[in-house]
Amino acid sequence: MASIGQTVDPTPGKDALARARQRAALVPDCLVEARRIANTVIAGWHGRRKRGIGENFWQFRPYAEGESLSRIDWRRSARDDHMYVRDREWEAAHTIWLWADLSPSMMFKSSYGMVSKESRALVIMLALAEILARSGERIGSPGLMEPIAARNAAERLATALMHTPSTTGLPDVGMVRGWSDLVLIGDFLDDADAIMARLGPLGRRGLRGHLVEVADPAEELFPYSGRTEFTDPESGERIVAGRAENIRDDYRQAYLARRESLGQSLRHLGWTFTPHRTDHLASEALIAIHMYLSGMPANAVGGNRP
Incomplete structure (x- = not known):
């Protein structure tokens, strides 16, 4: 998953430990922020309604x-x-699988964003875990934590996140069964067809999915000008643009076309798609996803826009 930016720091293998330590230091603050946000949106919500x-x-x-x-x-x-x-209506506990992208591209933060993409993804994930755990749902994370029904599920998920290595690509969801919900939070900058090749079989076997695309404003707006060097945080590959402003329109067209293609494909699968920028409040994405999990139609939630 490539990301644009003016950083020139590739991430060789020796930096993996440093990245893990950085995330371990980040998670406790994210958990505190997640609980604060959860408390602002949970009032009056008493579990999820579903068939x-x-x-x-x-x-x-x-x-x-x-x-x-x-x-x-x-x-x-x-x-x-x-x-x-x-x-x-089904009043029994349901299983919701939560996953956040921890690949190097998620560490990107421009001067236009409030926080890094990784920080925002973790906050949304942990806040959602907090709300769902209070509602009595079973919370799990593919390859990270087996589903549990416990009031401290968000805290236990945060602990697991502190000790997991960085990841690349989508998670292994072989353990996820139908009639569950899968919430994936990341930047999803891979080719839309490649993403759908992984997700399509899941939808066809009855799994309900929800993608939250976390983007830095600079990735969407491309505010760069003059001579600018861009580094792929996954591979370290560099590209130099002599006059970055000359490619702004083509870049934005390609970026938005990728998002539109992914969103349409997901909706055809019966899944939801929520673009979210880090210069917006995390509660916006949290409310949208909670509404989807509650069974509200996608066209009734403002966050499901390409």
Whole structure:
């Protein structure tokens, strides 16, 4: 996942330990901030509503081949040419898998952003864990923490994050089963087709997914001018632009086209996509994701814009 920036510090193997120590020092502050944000948005929210085995009506949805005919709501189906199933609310604990990108590109921070992308991703992840744990949900992280239902799930996740090495690419989600939710938080700067090649099979087996794209304002706005050197934080490869302003329009067009392509592909899969910039409040992304997990339609949440 490449990132633009005026940093010239590649990250060879000997720096991996330094990066791990830096994140270990960062996580406690992120946990404090996550709890503060969670407290500002959790008031009045008492768990998530979703379809399942409860007694209360949840939603009508199209009948799927193989389901019992007794589940069809014939009165609702008589209104048009389709058959509909009456879903009920599920009050049992659900499993939500949380993952934050810890690759070197996430350490980028320009003068236009409040914090680094890594810091913002960790805050959103831990704040979401805090809210969901208070609601009685089971929280896990692929390859990092098995799902648990505990009030201190956010703290335990933070501890695990302090001791995990930096990662590259998407996580191994082989342990994630259908009827779970997967929340992925990162910059997702890889090719959209490559990302969807990994995520497509998950959606087709029934897993609900939610991507939060964390971006530094400079990555979207490209405010550079004059002679500028850009370094890929993953590989250390460098590119020098003699007059950076001359490529601004082409860069922004390509950047936004990649985001639009990824967002459309995810929505076709039935997943949600939330772009978030680090010059905005973390609570904006947190509220959007919580709404999605609560079952609110994507078009009713303002954060799901490409």
